[in-house]
Amino acid sequence: MRLTVVNVPALLTPLIIIGGINLGFMTATEAASVACIYAMLLGFFAYRSLKLKDFKALLEDTVRTSAVSTFALATANALGQLLSYYNFNQHVGEFFSATFDSRFSFLAIVVLFYIFIGTFMDAIPAIILFVPALMPTATSLGISGIQLGLVIIITLAVGLITPPYGLCLLIASKIGDLTVDRSFYAAAPYIAVALFVVFLVVFVPDVALGLPKLIRPELF
Numbered sequence: 001m002r003l004t005v006v007n008v009p010a011l012l013t014p015l016i017i018i019g020g021i022n023l024g025f026m027t028a029t030e031a032a033s034v035a036c037i038y039a040m041l042l043g044f045f046a047y048r049s050l051k052l053k054d055f056k057a058l059l060e061d062t063v064r065t066s067a068v069s070t071f072a073l074a075t076a077n078a079l080g081q082l083l084s085y086y087n088f089n090q091h092v093g094e095f096f097s098a099t100f101d102s103r104f105s106f107l108a109i110v111v112l113f114y115i116f117i118g119t120f121m122d123a124i125p126a127i128i129l130f131v132p133a134l135m136p137t138a139t140s141l142g143i144s145g146i147q148l149g150l151v152i153i154i155t156l157a158v159g160l161i162t163p164p165y166g167l168c169l170l171i172a173s174k175i176g177d178l179t180v181d182r183s184f185y186a187a188a189p190y191i192a193v194a195l196f197v198v199f200l201v202v203f204v205p206d207v208a209l210g211l212p213k214l215i216r217p218e219l220f
Contacts, residue, residue, distance in 0.1 A: 009042055009046055010039075010042060010047075012038075013035050013038060013039055013042075014035075016031065016034055016035045016038060017031045017032065017035050020034065064174070065171060065174050068170050068171060068174050072165060072166075072167050072170055073122055073167065076120065076121050076122040076125065076165055076167075077122060077125055079120060079121055080121055080122070080125030080126070080128075080129060081125075083121075083129060084129055088129070089129045089130050089132070089133045090133065092113075092130055092133050092134070093130075093132075093133030093134065093136070093137070096110075096133070096134055096137045097136060097137045097140075100137065100141070101141075102141070103141040103142060103143050104202065104203060106137060106138070106141055106143070107143065107147075107148075107151055107202040108199075108202060110134065110148070110151060110152065110155075111151060111155050111195075111198055111202065113130075114126065114130075114151075114152055114155040114156055114159070115155055115158060115159065115162075117130070117156075117159070118155065118156045118158060118159015118160070118162065118165070119159055119162050119163070119164060119165055119166070120164060120165045121159075121165065122165070122167070123153075123156040123157075123159070123160070126156060126159075127152065127156070131148075131149075131152065134148065135148070144209070146209065146212065147201065147205050147208070147209060150201050150208055151198055151201055151202060154197060154198040154201065155198050157194060158191055158194050158198075161184070161187050161190070161191060162184070162191065163180055163184060166180070166184070169183055169184060169187065172187075
């Protein structure tokens with residue numbers, strides 16, 4: 001009980017981030033800033049695990065960790081702009097529309113495509129570039145935008161922990177002071193579970209869409 005009481009203030013940190021964003025009080029950047037300030041106040045005054053002499057080392061470590069993610073984001077976004085310049089998304093859309101006439105084969109290849117794309121491109125550029133090219137084929141095959149969105153989002157989440165891009169994997173390995181290879185090996189079971197879930201959504205869509213269909217059947 002004592003440990004629970006002691007750790008409650010620290011457990012409020014993710015609540016500040018998620019609650020602040022979902023309730024519309026803060027943007028994601030603002031929520032992160034507020035959470036950082038809150039965590040520092042806890043460290044200095046509540047838990048007294050931080051001292052002023054530690055502040056310089058803390059800033060240096062933050063800069064190093066941020067540099068890893070910033071470099072990865074910059075290179076991934078540059079690649080996205082290059083693919084957009086050469087209209088790669090149009091070629092992808094033409095390939096999918098001309099090749100697939102089954103919803104299951106279409107979604108299965110979408111999963112494989114986004115696993116490949118997610119290994120070297122950030123999620124937002126990958127969505128902006130390719131989802132508009134895939135939607136006409138998905139609609140013609142009777143696939144709802146909600147199912148397609150779930151499949152793509154879960155698959156791109158896998159891309160965040162798969163090298164060479166693997167933004168979350170890079171940050172986690174830096175924080176844990178582990179090599180990327182060792183971090184990836186540790187994350188492999190979770191990747192397998194995520195892929196199992198995404199293929200479950202592909203072949204048994206009611207696993208994810210059953211409840212939304214009951215609440216808002218007009219969307220399907």
